[in-house]
Amino acid sequence: MNQEDYVPEHAHDTAAAEDAEATRRHAGDAESSRASRGWWDRNADEYQSEHGAFLGDDRFVWGPEGLDEADAALLGPASSLAGKDVLEIGAGAAQCSRWLAAQGARPVALDLSHRQLQHALRIDGGAVPLVEADAGRLPFRDGSFDLACSAYGAVPFVADPVNVMREVHRVLRPGGRWVFSVTHPIRWAFPDEPGPEGLSVSASYFDRTPYVEQDEQGRAVYVEHHRTLGDRVRDVVAGGFRLVDLVEPEWPAWNAQEWGGWSPLRGRLIPGTAVFVCERDDAARGGA
Numbered sequence: 001m002n003q004e005d006y007v008p009e010h011a012h013d014t015a016a017a018e019d020a021e022a023t024r025r026h027a028g029d030a031e032s033s034r035a036s037r038g039w040w041d042r043n044a045d046e047y048q049s050e051h052g053a054f055l056g057d058d059r060f061v062w063g064p065e066g067l068d069e070a071d072a073a074l075l076g077p078a079s080s081l082a083g084k085d086v087l088e089i090g091a092g093a094a095q096c097s098r099w100l101a102a103q104g105a106r107p108v109a110l111d112l113s114h115r116q117l118q119h120a121l122r123i124d125g126g127a128v129p130l131v132e133a134d135a136g137r138l139p140f141r142d143g144s145f146d147l148a149c150s151a152y153g154a155v156p157f158v159a160d161p162v163n164v165m166r167e168v169h170r171v172l173r174p175g176g177r178w179v180f181s182v183t184h185p186i187r188w189a190f191p192d193e194p195g196p197e198g199l200s201v202s203a204s205y206f207d208r209t210p211y212v213e214q215d216e217q218g219r220a221v222y223v224e225h226h227r228t229l230g231d232r233v234r235d236v237v238a239g240g241f242r243l244v245d246l247v248e249p250e251w252p253a254w255n256a257q258e259w260g261g262w263s264p265l266r267g268r269l270i271p272g273t274a275v276f277v278c279e280r281d282d283a284a285r286g287g288a
């Protein structure tokens with residue numbers, strides 16, 4: 001794959017990518033994490049001003065298709081959420097957590113980016129508890145939460161997703177549910193363009209080499225990691241979870257909005273989001 005083939009949606013509309021060189025190369029956990037923090041701190045304002053209206057201040061949307069947790073109930077029926085301790089990972093401005101709180105749940109919104117969390121404060125003045133931390137090192141005791149969720153937060157950006165799965169497993173109570181969405185792995189094989197040029201395969205789906213934007217010194221300023229669908233299933237299982245469902249939201253007729261490479265044209269033909277619904281597999285890990 002050459003560097004033009006897969007260009008994440010942010011590259012089309014943010015200042016941060018202006019001077020960065022796009023390439024494909026190895027990027028480890030520490031470098032990926034450092035790049036993500038810097039990138040999201042620099043770009044949180046633009047992200048929220050561009051996508052905030054679609055996300056809604058207190059809606060729970062799983063991705064650009066607009067699949068809404070109020071309809072999908074992937075965390076369980078809304079009526080079952082009251083009183084549940086929920087960890088949202090890569091929460092951004094904590095829109096999903098605010099919806100969870102409105103159902104009577106007790107959410108904690110975690111994100112690596114200080115600036116993203118400042119947007120959460122701007123929206124609700126601190127009503128939802130916020131934690132600034134890396135998904136790979138969750139600052140919570142074992143068994144602190146009933147549920148964990150992440151809408152495009154953290155998982156696509158980390159070099160070691162199994163470590164994140166294990167951390168989520170650790171902080172969940174036995175039987176706890178973990179639901180996360182990522183870019184559908186098939187998108188890696190196509191140019192990330194909303195128009196017809198985004199419909200022709202241009203690269204190997206099997207090439208896991210990370211997409212990296214780097215500065216003049218060769219330091220990564222943005223990193224995105226690719227896993228095949230099978231890799232993601234194996235990551236979930238290696239982390240101690242059972243995969244309960246894999247949801248591939250179809251593009252709904254009401255949604256005319258493009259979001260980077262996600263568009264009605266492509267959404268009608270190829271999946272853009274994969275939502276993994278998992279449960280702590282206590283039998284497989286001897287109740288650990």
Ligand SMILES: C[S@@+](CC[C@H](N)C(=O)[O-])C[C@H]1O[C@@H](n2cnc3c(N)ncnc32)[C@H](O)[C@@H]1O
Nearest residue numbers: 036040090091092112113134135151153154157
């Ligand atoms: C695409 S945004 C999604 C934010 C929010 N869930 C939404 O739907 O708007 C990805 C978020 O993941 C956060 N993130 C990236 N890497 C992370 C990591 N290693 N640990 C925690 N958060 C991370 C970013 O700071 C960013 O806020």
